[in-house]
Amino acid sequence: MCGITGYIGKNKNAISVVISGLEALEYRGYDSAGVAYTENNKLNIIKEQGKIVNLKKNIDFDIESNLAIGHTRWATHGEPNKINSHPHSQGKFTIVHNGIIENYLELKKELINAGYEFKSSTDTEVAASYMDFIYSKNNDILKTLNEVSKVFRGSYAFGIICNDDLNNLYALRKTSPLIIAKGENENYIASDVPAILKYTNKYILLDDFEIAKINSNEIKIYNQDLELIQKEILEFEGTFESSMKCGYEHFMLKEIHEEPTVFENTINAYLDDDFKNLPDLSKYDNIHIVACGSAYHTGLIGKYLIEKYAKIPVYVEVASEYRYKHNFYDKKTLVILVSQSGETADTLASLRKVKEDGIDTLSIVNVVGSSIARESKYVIYTKAGCEIAVATTKAYLSQVTIFAIITMYLTNNKSKEILDEINNIPSILENSVNIDYKEIANEIYKSKNIFFIGRGIDYALCMEGSLKLKEISYINSVAYQAGELKHGTISLIEKDTPVIAISTDDTLVEKTISNIKEVKARGAKVIFITSSDIDGDFYDYKINIKRTHELLQSIITIVPLQLIAYEVAKLNECDIDKPRNLAKSVTVE
C-alpha cells in the first residue's frame, strides 16, 4: 500500500525527514520510492524502482531544502518501474498519491484533447495534470483542489506542491488515510503516525474532502465550502511499535481488519480489462501447486476450485516433500509456487528443481522482488501489503482470492452473478472482522485437544483453521475430513471435547451433520460454522456465514476461524504476533 510523507519547515533538512518517514512506512509494502524537494526555490524530483536504499544512493543529503514530499508506491496502475513511481509532475503541480482515481481514463482523454502529454501509465499523473488544467483557468490553488475533489472518483490522499507557492505544502484526501502533524515551526503530512513519531506526537486527522494548506508556522484546514475550520489536535501516546499497530492490540488483529481492503486491492489488480496482468495460463493440461503451511492450504482450495470449475487436474504437495520426490510432469504442466514471503527455503528449492527440468513455473507471492518471485517464469503478486504477525491471515486471504481469479480466468467466467458477489465481499468482510468470538473462545481455551471437521473445500479450510489455532494458542488441534473421524480418531472424543465443524456446501451439509451427530453423541462441544440455514440440537454454538458463490465462499468463511484462534490465544496469554519457535520467513530447510 502506498505511503506518503511531507515536510515544511526551517529546522530540519526536508529531504532527510521525508526519507526517514518513508522508512517508517516500509511495513505498508511498496515497490518503488521517490521524493520531490525544493532547492533554491526550484523543485527537483528523484525516484527509483525497488527499495528506499536504492533511492538514497541517488540523493545528496547535504542539499538545503525546507519543503519536500515523498512516496513509496505499491503498483496499481502500471508496472512497478521508475517512470510510474511518484512524485508525478505536470505543469505547475507535483504530487504524491495514495489510492485509485477510478475515472482517470475519462479525464485522461479530456486532458489529451487539451494538449497534455503523459509519460506514465498512472492515474496519479492524470490527477496532477487535471489539477494543472483547472489551475490554468482559475489561478487559485484552493479552488483548484476543491474542484478536483468533486471530479475525482475513487479514493485518494494527495501531498501537493504548486510551483507558484513554494511557501506552502497542500494536502487533500478522500477515503485513503492522511494525517497532518504539528511541530515547532515545522509541520508534516503522512499516511500514518509512525512516519512522524520521531519528530512529534501531535497530529490532525484530515477528513474526506478537506484541504490542508500548511507552512512552517501554520496549518489551515478548509472544508468543502472552502471555509476555514478548526480541527482537534490529537496526541499519540504510544511507542513507535504501538503506532504501527494503529490502535490494535496485535498485528494479527490489525491484519485481519485489513482483509476487506486486501480483497479489493487483489481483485482490482487482476480482474479488470480481461484479467489484465495475468500470464497466459490456458495452455496447460495439468497443474501442480507446491507450498508450505498456510500457503499449502490455499493450494488445496485452488485445487478444489480449478478441478471443479476448469476441469484441469491439479496435484498439491507440500514443498518439503515435493523437492525430494519423483514428480510426474511434462511440458504441458504448470507448477504454481505459493508463498507470502517468497523466500521459503523448501518452496524455493522446489521451484529450482522444476526449472532445471524445463517446466513452466508461476509464483503467487506477496513480497515484491523476493527470490521466488524473481526466479519463476511468471509471477502474480498478492496485494496483501506487509504482513508482520507470524501467523498469516491477510496474505492467506489474498492467495485464496488469486485462486478464485485464476479459476475465473480459466473458465472465462466474468458473469454478472459473480461480479455482483465480488462487489459484495468487502462489506461482508467488514462485518465479519468486527464480530466478537470471545464467548466461544472462553468455552474452548482450556481444552487440550480441539478438532476441526469438514468435507470438500471446507476440509481445506479446517486445515487452515486448525493450523492457525495451534500455532498461536499452543493447543493441540487436528483437522479431519468429516467422514474419516469414525475410522479411528473418534476414540479421542470425550465429554466437552471441542469440535469445530464447517459446512458451506449444501450438497454435503446433510452428510456433515450426520458426522457432527456422531461426535455430539459422544459428548463433544460442537461449534457449527455454516452458510446453510439448518438448525437443530446437534450443535452448541452456530456461526452463520453469509452465502456467496462457491468460488468466493472460503474468503468469507476463513475470518471466524482466524478470529477464534486469535481470541483463544489471547485468553491463554500467548505471544500472538511472535509465537514460540516460529519465524515469519522460513529460510531453512
Ligand code: F6R
Ligand atoms: C502459518 C504460516 C506458515 C506459512 C509458511 C509458508 O500461519 O504463516 O505456515 O504459511 O511458513 O510461508 P510463506 O508463505 O512465506 O512461503
